[in-house]
Each structure stands twice: as structure tokens, then as C-alpha cells.
Amino acid sequence: MLPIEQFPVLVVAISLLSALTILLAGWLNKKSCFYISLATITFQFILSIFILRHVLTVGTIHYWLGGWRPPWGIEYVVDALNAYVLIIILFLSLLAAIYSKRSVEHEIDEKKLVTFYTLFQLLVTGIAGVVVTGDLFNMYVLLEVCSLAAYALIAAAGGRALKASYNYLVMGAIGVCFYLLGIGFLYSVTGTLNMGDMRLLLPALYGNKAVQVAFVFILIGLSIKCAIFPLHTWQPDAYTYAPSVITVIISTAMAKASIYALIRVIFSVFTVDFITLFAPIADIISWVAAIAMIFGSILAIAQFNLKRMLAYSSIANIGYIMLGVGLSTSTTLGLTPALMHILNHALMKGCLFMAACGFIYKADLRDIRDLVGLARRMPYTCFAFLLAALSMIGFPPSVGFVTKLYLIFAALDAGKYIFIAVIFFSTLLMIVYFWHVIEIMYIRVEEKGEKEIKVADAPMSMVIPGLVLAVLCFIVGIIWLIGTPMPLMDAINSGLGLGVAVP
Amino acid sequence: MSLSTEKRIQERDVVIQTIAKLMIPFIQLFGLYVMIGTEGAGGGFQGGTVLAASFILLVVAFGIDKGRMKMPEGWNAVFKSLGLYLYAGVGGLLCIIFSLGKAEYLNYCAIPLAKIIGGPATRGFWVGNIVEVGIGVTVMAAFVSIFYDLVRKEESVEEGGAEE
Numbered sequence: 180m181l182p183i184e185q186f187p188v189l190v191v192a193i194s195l196l197s198a199l200t201i202l203l204a205g206w207l208n209k210k211s212c213f214y215i216s217l218a219t220i221t222f223q224f225i226l227s228i229f230i231l232r233h234v235l236t237v238g239t240i241h242y243w244l245g246g247w248r249p250p251w252g253i254e255y256v257v258d259a260l261n262a263y264v265l266i267i268i269l270f271l272s273l274l275a276a277i278y279s280k281r282s283v284e285h286e287i288d289e290k291k292l293v294t295f296y297t298l299f300q301l302l303v304t305g306i307a308g309v310v311v312t313g314d315l316f317n318m319y320v321l322l323e324v325c326s327l328a329a330y331a332l333i334a335a336a337g338g339r340a341l342k343a344s345y346n347y348l349v350m351g352a353i354g355v356c357f358y359l360l361g362i363g364f365l366y367s368v369t370g371t372l373n374m375g376d377m378r379l380l381l382p383a384l385y386g387n388k389a390v391q392v393a394f395v396f397i398l399i400g401l402s403i404k405c406a407i408f409p410l411h412t413w414q415p416d417a418y419t420y421a422p423s424v425i426t427v428i429i430s431t432a433m434a435k436a437s438i439y440a441l442i443r444v445i446f447s448v449f450t451v452d453f454i455t456l457f458a459p460i461a462d463i464i465s466w467v468a469a470i471a472m473i474f475g476s477i478l479a480i481a482q483f484n485l486k487r488m489l490a491y492s493s494i495a496n497i498g499y500i501m502l503g504v505g506l507s508t509s510t511t512l513g514l515t516p517a518l519m520h521i522l523n524h525a526l527m528k529g530c531l532f533m534a535a536c537g538f539i540y541k542a543d544l545r546d547i548r549d550l551v552g553l554a555r556r557m558p559y560t561c562f563a564f565l566l567a568a569l570s571m572i573g574f575p576p577s578v579g580f581v582t583k584l585y586l587i588f589a590a591l592d593a594g595k596y597i598f599i600a601v602i603f604f605s606t607l608l609m610i611v612y613f614w615h616v617i618e619i620m621y622i623r624v625e626e627k628g629e630k631e632i633k634v635a636d637a638p639m640s641m642v643i644p645g646l647v648l649a650v651l652c653f654i655v656g657i658i659w660l661i662g663t664p665m666p667l668m669d670a671i672n673s674g675l676g677l678g679v680a681v682p
Numbered sequence: 683m684s685l686s687t688e689k690r691i692q693e694r695d696v697v698i699q700t701i702a703k704l705m706i707p708f709i710q711l712f713g714l715y716v717m718i719g720t721e722g723a724g725g726g727f728q729g730g731t732v733l734a735a736s737f738i739l740l741v742v743a744f745g746i747d748k749g750r751m752k753m754p755e756g757w758n759a760v761f762k763s764l765g766l767y768l769y770a771g772v773g774g775l776l777c778i779i780f781s782l783g784k785a786e787y788l789n790y791c792a793i794p795l796a797k798i799i800g801g802p803a804t805r806g807f808w809v810g811n812i813v814e815v816g817i818g819v820t821v822m823a824a825f826v827s828i829f830y831d832l833v834r835k836e837e838s839v840e841e842g843g844a845e846e
Contacts, residue, residue: 185778185786188786192770195766196771196775199762199766200763202759202762203759203763206756206759206760242786243786244786244787245786245789245790
């Protein structure tokens, strides 16, 4: 029996090996690709559960690759924050993998099938790697692994996806370059790339201009990767034109991994002291997030393409997460609202995109106005969409409601009442655009009349992941309200030095 | 496209072909030397690049069809995976398995192969070579397949041009 200390590296190494195995096995039998990918991701997910349990009961896992000690070698560190994000992204990847079977057969040319699954597995490798690594440069490499895979996978849809992918490529390359420049500056000042080591060395150098510039560079670079409001321009096209399963995985797992990287750099490499005393960005982040919440929602109202509407809604929801990050330094709740919304948004948006892509799979319905009376033809998919949309609006006791509740608590605690108004206004806008879709799907009747309607839902492998996520939206909401995961949140906050009363 | 250019593509220069025939074995030998001939660590990537360069020279001199005969794309995929298996499988996962989960990933000291073959001075050398061959093979296959893809683009452009 392997000790659990080995698991962080297995999550990455086995996934990488499996990617290349798919390439070989696909050469012999094309159908095996999907099963190898599914088995690997299931295995990774099981490993991540063990990792979370170990982190909560025993403590942080430090893994030195090749036995080299941290300042010299690469170190994988898994603490409560990593383990929490890892389990979310691998769960979403698992559901996306189940979802992929039929949708990929439908959308992707059979010749490209093998390389598609190879790249898909590499994407999962990169995402998992970003989350477990404890080394800044290693994080850059793995960010590039998952980004490059994502560019190619988005382009796999062909047609307008090529332009979207190219846009994303240029923006993503700029973002990663900023991040790399920032690391370069930090390395030139401190002489280390290890996050834990850098955290110890940096406080003496907080006044240094190079360190402050490096912080801004890394912040901007990762903001592009997360599609935070003014830097989101690549995101709507990429989400709209990508193949269904890729939309699902990049909007949930990959976006969350980028946000994790941002949180890790802000609070773990730099500390709360730095962002309160030397670079007062918490307020800036909050205001930008507030603008994103309103701007994303308003643009979502203006869209007719369902996937595009959801993409703009994602921008608004990234705003919610960033508002939690911005408020975290001045409340006793710390990062809890932001971390909650990382899970909550992954559940809701995963479900919504699965449903939206189900409509495209079954009837090539991309326009919201074409969805008239669809609830009678595709009842299960529409039901999943309904639950997730209600959750998004903030129907209690769903996850969306919990996030909004805790964000309001945080804003009250911080004494910044204006953000409560922003949350309410943004929620009103969300009701407008989600209710518009629900009304068309459920209330309007098709002109043909009742008799001709036949139930023809998407295949089971595409309906069930969506339904699972939709039901989880409510179950997880209740779990949050009961407060079961709060010890985990407290562990994360205390690890980052947050959540204590700040003057 | 005019006749003369088509002719030029098909007829290859004798001088280039002869020189290539002479040079390719030496280039490959040099690639292997860079990969595993030296005692220090490193050289896998460089050696793989040199090996790939020999295949590229072959294609330049004899045309893509001959190149595909010597190195079919299916084999290329096999080499790509094989190199990674050598690197991560032998070099890394075996470390964990042989030490019964005590040693870290990529901690080559844990592989008993090194203990069987030689003393502590050459221990790292042997295992290091296996790992470097793995890196070299993958790099070679990747470069060759990138080159093949570029050549295929060129071919389709030429076909498109011929139709006009």
C-alpha cells in the first residue's frame, strides 16, 4: 500500500502517462480512448479524496521530487486550500469525461478523436498540476501545459472556433508572459522559486520596487487567465464556439485552477501584510469585481446565443469570487465566501453549460428564441437547467443563495455597505436573463400544438452528469448552511493568515 | 504551376543525396553520443534534437515519401509514448515501487538496477542514461512529427496551387 504522501505526484504523473497511453491505444482501437481517460480521471478523483482526508487529519503534505530539499528542488505542497480546489476540479473533470462520450462522437471528426482525448487528458494533467505544485516556476510550466491543450481543444470545433482559439492564444500568451516576468523579478531579488521559501524571504524586501512591480505583473497575468472583468475579452468567444465538453471543463475546472493560482500568489507567496500595507489592492479588486458583476450581467441580458449568455454570466460570477477575495482582508470571514463560490459556481455553471450543449446536441438549438416549449421535448435536460438557473438567481437553499448570503455578511462585517447594493442589483439582473430563458422554455407553447410533441431527450450519458450537478446545487447549499465544511474553511483561512479581526 | 518547378521538386540533386547518405549515420552517432556518451547529467534534449535533424536531412535529400518509409507516423507516436514511459515509468514510478513507497518520484537512487550494475560512482550514470534516452526519444519523435505536419501543409498548398 502506497503511503498517502506519494499521492500528489501520482495525480499528475499517472495522468501524464495516461495521456500518452491514449495516443498509443487509440492507434489500435479508437473506442478505448474514452475508457482510458475516464478510468484515469476516476482514479485521480479517488486519490484526491484520500489527499483531502489526509490533509485534514494529519496535516500538510510536503513532497520533494527526486528527494531534493525545497529551496533547490521542486516541491509539491498540498494544504487545505489545494486539497479543496483539487477535489472540485477533479470532480468536474470526471463529470465532463462522462459527458464527453456522446458529445465528442457527435462533434469531433473521427480522425481527430485520438488526439482530442490525448489533449483532453493533458488538460486535466495541467489543471491538476497547477493545483498541487508548490513551486512558482513549476506552476508556470503546468499553466502552459493546460493552456496549450485548451487552445488546441477549442480550435478542434473548427469554423469560428479557430478565431476564438487564436484570440485566446494571444491573450493567454500575454497573460503567461506577464506572470513569467513577475517570477523573473522575484527570482532576481530573492534567488528562490519555492513558494514557502519565498514567503519567508520576501517580508524584508516588501519596500523594494522590483517586488512591487513583480506583484502587479503576476496579478495582471493571472487576471487575464481567469478572465477578470477588463481582461475578459477572449472569454465569451472561447466559451461559445468550443466543443461542448471543452466549454464545460474550461469554464469550471480550468477557470477555478487559475483563480486558485491567483489566490495562492496573493495570500501565500505575498502575505496579507503586503497587500494591506505596501500594495493596497484589496479595495481595487473589490471595485473591479463590483463592476464585473454588473457589467457581465448587463451584457448577458443582451445576448441571444445561450452559450454566450452563460459566458457573460461567468464573467459576473468571477466578479463574485473576486469580491470575496477583495473583502477577505477586512472581515472575520476571510476567504470563506470566495472559496464557497469557487465550488458553487463550478457546480452551477457546469450544469448550465451541460444543458445548453445538450440542446445543441439534440436539436442544434443555439438561439434562446428557438427554445420555445422545449421543456416538453427535453424534460430532464430542461429540469437540470431550471434547477441550476434557480440556484444562480439565489433561490434558497441553493448554493447561489449561500454565496450571496455570505458575501453580504462579509460586506456588513467589513462595513462596506455599497457592495450589498451591488449584490442585490446584480441578482436582479440575473433574474432578468435567467427568467427570460425559463419563461421561453417552460411557459410559452409551440405553435404546432400539443399532439406533435415527442419526448426526445439527450442521451443518458449527457443528461445524468447535468442532473447530478443540478441536484448537488441544492444538496451542497444545505450542507453549507448546516456548516459541515466550516472546519475546512477555517483551516484554509488560518493557513493564509486571514479570518482574524482586522483593525 | 509551371512544368519546370514540378520537375525540380521531383528530381533531386545527386550531390545532396550522396552527402546525406554519408552524413546521416555520423549525425545519428553524434546524437547518441550527446545523449548517453558523456558522464554528466543532461543532454537528452540536445541529443534528441540532433537525431531529429538527421531525419529532417533525410527528408530534405530524398523527399517526404522516403522519409515516411523510414519513419512512419505510427512509429512516431510509439516513440513519443515510449520515451515518456522510459522517463516517467522507469525513472520515476519504479523508484516508488522498488522502495515500497519510501522514496520520492524521480529519486533514482532507489532503483536496484544501479546497485546491480556498478558501484556508487557509476550508479547515477546508468540510471541517468536510461532517463536521458527516454527524453531523447520523445524529443526526436516530437520534432519529426512537427516537421511532417509542416511538410503536409506544404503539399496541400502545392496541390491547391496546381489546380489554379
